[in-house]
Amino acid sequence: MAKQPIITVKNLVKKYGDFTAVNDISFEVYEGEIFGLLGPNGAGKTTTLEIIETLRDKTSGEIIVDGFSIDKDAGSIKKRIGVQLQAAGYYPNLNLSELIDLFSGLYGVKVTALAMLEKVSLTDKAKAKYKELSGGQKQRFSIATTLINNPRIVFLDEPTTGLDPQARRNLWDLIREIRDNGTTVVITTHYMDEAEILCDRVAFVDGGNIIGINTPDNFIDELVATGFEREKQVKKANLEDVFINKTGKALREE
Numbered sequence: 667m668a669k670q671p672i673i674t675v676k677n678l679v680k681k682y683g684d685f686t687a688v689n690d691i692s693f694e695v696y697e698g699e700i701f702g703l704l705g706p707n708g709a710g711k712t713t714t715l716e717i718i719e720t721l722r723d724k725t726s727g728e729i730i731v732d733g734f735s736i737d738k739d740a741g742s743i744k745k746r747i748g749v750q751l752q753a754a755g756y757y758p759n760l761n762l763s764e765l766i767d768l769f770s771g772l773y774g775v776k777v778t779a780l781a782m783l784e785k786v787s788l789t790d791k792a793k794a795k796y797k798e799l800s801g802g803q804k805q806r807f808s809i810a811t812t813l814i815n816n817p818r819i820v821f822l823d824e825p826t827t828g829l830d831p832q833a834r835r836n837l838w839d840l841i842r843e844i845r846d847n848g849t850t851v852v853i854t855t856h857y858m859d860e861a862e863i864l865c866d867r868v869a870f871v872d873g874g875n876i877i878g879i880n881t882p883d884n885f886i887d888e889l890v891a892t893g894f895e896r897e898k899q900v901k902k903a904n905l906e907d908v909f910i911n912k913t914g915k916a917l918r919e920e
């Protein structure tokens with residue numbers, strides 16, 4: 667079946683004064699995939715995401731999200747996407763359940779707070795405040811808030827930064843589940859192991875340019891075909907394998 671683009675970015679440019687942060691990039695995200703934007707600090711990933719999310723103005727270019735043009739119909743795009751809020755948006759006196767109720771009210775949709783928390787395995791924290799959560803729980807809660815309006819696409823900006831190996835794996839499972847339930851996922855990450863395992867396709871961004879888009883497998887095969895060979899790994903496991911082996915796969919956040 668032909669892949670259907672759900673996001674089309676054409677010749678996107680973003681300048682901050684004289685500085686060009688995004689330099690005429692074009693790419694498509696296909697419906698139902700996990701698409702990764704990878705690149706060093708300052709490459710332009712967050713700027714690109716926030717323009718697609720309608721949170722930042724572009725300098726020029728064209729963006730279509732789920733059939734809607736960002737120039738003509740940003741409101742329809744907002745309704746169809748899920749975006750992680752900055753932690754500052756989580757009113758400190760409300761518990762998780764109350765926060766979900768508040769957000770669903772703002773979106774004008776009816777959801778059951780416990781059902782949303784169930785999706786991210788946080789029902790036992792329904793009465794807890796955001797600040798009382800561990801790093802992994804905070805990320806899971808933040809992902810739950812992106813799902814409230816039953817979006818067609820969710821955007822996750824470095825969702826696993828700072829998490830321990832168990833929480834990271836748990837979040838990968840959650841992100842795959844979101845994709846398998848029919849929601850397209852756009853993610854940024856600095857972890858290449860994560861992108862290789864999780865993303866269906868990735869784009870490398872550097873200095874405001876896209877320097878390649880492909881599946882992780884094809885990228886690796888292309889490099890190997892040039893004669894590249896990684897230094898031989900003499901050991902069959904690494905320290906992370908030891909960590910997981912000794913501490914188990916279960917989440918340690920209670």
Ligand SMILES: Nc1ncnc2c1ncn2[C@@H]1O[C@H](COP(=O)(O)OP(=O)(O)OP(=O)(O)O)[C@@H](O)[C@H]1O
Binds near residue numbers: 687705711712
């Ligand atoms: N509001 C702004 N005003 C001026 N320059 C900005 C602004 N926002 C971002 N930039 C610059 O644009 C460039 C791209 O920033 P951006 O945050 O998009 O990078 P990034 O790829 O997401 O980086 P990171 O991996 O560090 O999050 C950087 O050089 C940054 O300093």
